[in-house]
Amino acid sequence: MALALGSWAPARAEGGLETLMTNGPCGNRLDVVFFSEGYTSAECGQFSADAPSALEALLAKQPYTAYRSHFNAFAVFAASAQSGSDHPKLGIARDTYFNSTYDPAGDYVITIPETADGAGKLDALLQQWLPAFQTNRDLVVVLVNDAARGGSGGPRIITSKGATWEEVLVHESGHTLGRLGDEYEEPTPGFEHPGLEFPNVTTNTTLARIPWKVWIDPATPLPTPEDDLQYWDVIGLFEGANYSSTGWYRPKYDCLMRTTFSWSRFCEVCQEALVLAIRERVRPGEDFLPASTNLVVGLGQRLAFSVALVQPEGQTVRVQWCTNGMPVAGATHAAFVLEGAALAPGPHTVQARLEDHTAFVRSDPAGRLSQVQTWHIERIGLRLDPPRVLGGGDCYVRVSGHATGEVVLEGSTDLAAWQRLLTNGLEEGEWRFTNRCVPSHGFFRAVTTP
């Protein structure tokens, strides 16, 4: 086939990568990538407007707002031959890049095939544009250019541009990131999860067995009456969740995992799960210096340590520096200096202990809010006892202390020029020897080899 150059421009199948927001290295940020689905090449500009809107919609809800600096965001445009998506219930089929479709029963749940025709294309684009992206820790959002309401969570978020699509996107992120369950009670055949508990959905009614028990005031009745206004803003045990109006319970009267109105918010229990999910991916500290964790320091030397804190709103990450496991008073800044003179010769440790004291989390059994960086320090130092002159012209010398390498005994007659006499290692912190060459020098010193 011959191309008539200049007469037409072939539609670009992949429009490329657009960076929406960077806050740090991809390896220590939650990277979000928005993909276009059902946008024709003529609608590329529309996607360029929709992707940042979707990002801001996500970051407009807590706890994402507070943790905004923990995200990077990108957009990848892939042109579809036709606009929209398939609606099998309505007999509508459209030729789109990722072959998305609404479900045939409810015309709401949007999926793409987990094959080369769908997810495979998505993975190939990730490989091409964002090789550092990790599908098991980062977030893929497929924006479907269709006006009918719908979406899905799971390994990736899919959302259309139907009514309250921004809230649908945030709701689905609760499933994908926080592994949260649905708090609504309308039966939806095929989507019930019998016997499966979630951080925000349970069948347990005794306080000790409720996953969010630390959020429940002892005065709050369990189950919590739904028709009593005084409990609408507290955490309790409300019946109706997981597609069932009986036998399943949720933490709060309302939550984004239950309703997707523009004013809906995640309840405290769901916020906690999401902050733990963010902290699982984004550690509180990065750029630890020195980069090497095995260091040597001498008597008159000092070592400078530092860490960059990845702070949410409110600057809730704090650091405590410790030597040999003990906190150093006042050492709570991003930088710390260790004086060799403050340590006895021998092995030591320096630690930066970081913790996010966020109010979003009350229970952190896996320790995701804390981080410890440890450096191993060898404090080197030698002691040379005054040489003792023995009978027969011999001299007894003892060197003790701590060295990482060999120890050299040097002699001098004027304290200016030093001559290497003997080299040896310390055995259990000591080197004793008797030698005839020593008495010919007036002064001696022991030094470590570098």
Ligand SMILES: [Zn+2]
């Ligand atoms: Zn919730």
